Amino acid sequence: MTNTKMEKYTAGFGLSLVVTSLLNAVILVLKETNDAVMDTMKAALGHHWTTHGALVIALFVVLGFIFSSMKIGEKWDSQKLLKYIIWAAIISGVVIAGFFLPNLKST
Amino acid sequence: MLIQGQMMLHVGFGVLGILLAVALFVDVLNVSEKNMGRIKKLSLAVAVFIFLSYLFGGYWYVVHYGPDRAIIKAGQWAWAHNYFMEVKEHLFFLMLILGMYLPIAVYRNAPLTEKNNRNLVLGIAALIVLIGLLMEGAGGIIGKGVTMGLMGR
Numbered sequence: 001m002t003n004t005k006m007e008k009y010t011a012g013f014g015l016s017l018v019v020t021s022l023l024n025a026v027i028l029v030l031k032e033t034n035d036a037v038m039d040t041m042k043a044a045l046g047h048h049w050t051t052h053g054a055l056v057i058a059l060f061v062v063l064g065f066i067f068s069s070m071k072i073g074e075k076w077d078s079q080k081l082l083k084y085i086i087w088a089a090i091i092s093g094v095v096i097a098g099f100f101l102p103n104l105k106s107t
Numbered sequence: 108m109l110i111q112g113q114m115m116l117h118v119g120f121g122v123l124g125i126l127l128a129v130a131l132f133v134d135v136l137n138v139s140e141k142n143m144g145r146i147k148k149l150s151l152a153v154a155v156f157i158f159l160s161y162l163f164g165g166y167w168y169v170v171h172y173g174p175d176r177a178i179i180k181a182g183q184w185a186w187a188h189n190y191f192m193e194v195k196e197h198l199f200f201l202m203l204i205l206g207m208y209l210p211i212a213v214y215r216n217a218p219l220t221e222k223n224n225r226n227l228v229l230g231i232a233a234l235i236v237l238i239g240l241l242m243e244g245a246g247g248i249i250g251k252g253v254t255m256g257l258m259g260r
Contacts, residue, residue: 097194
């Protein structure tokens with residue numbers, strides 16, 4: 001496999017996409033299983049979903065700029081990044097869809 | 108009517124985002140200097156439409172969804188909210204950040220004629236289309252959940 005250098009923002013925001021999509025699932029599990037977290041998120045912006053969305057967007061942007069300054073692009077190539085993005089999407093999707101599975105049985 | 112209009116804008120912008128992601132996918136498969144300008148415009152349009160869908164859908168969900176939720180949960184398709192709406196409202200964030208990343212991958216990840224760079228953009232566009240179709244399907248089930256609740260069976 002060739003290891004072509006990646007442009008810094010493509011690599012940085014790509015890694016941010018990976019981390020943020022996983023954190024999205026973590027935030028979901030945390031707020032749904034912990035009343036204090038849920039109440040804090042409701043109080044922050046009036047609705048837990050609004051706060052959740054703002055957190056996800058802020059994390060993606062802030063982590064994107066942080067990772068972009070870390071020269072990840074010199075070690076990664078686009079193929080490796082795409083593999084991580086796909087796995088992060090699968091894991092995040094399975095956690096979200098799996099977390100609510102008991103709701104199908106209870107109704 | 109205004110409330111229904113907001114919901115239609117949410118769905119409409121979402122569908123446009125998906126369709127333009129498909130168009131971008133095809134254009135990237137046939138990338139050349141001739142269509143590079145269109146690919147860049149499409150990537151921006153996908154990001155904007157998904158973000159608009161998020162704003163309209165989010166506003167509608169936070170402000171107007173409560174009565175619909177009560178109807179769905181009182182009906183036989185309570186799982187339309189308890190499962191599909193819960194999954195949809197959280198999986199949407201993944202589509203949102205994929206949409207935000209798409210223009211970065213298109214504008215900064217040059218040249219797209221290089222196989223790995225092209226595959227990255229194709230992968231992002233494919234994920235947007237796939238998750239977008241799941242969103243549309245879930246939306247249809249949630250809408251049917253309201254109908255089932257109103258029919259009282």
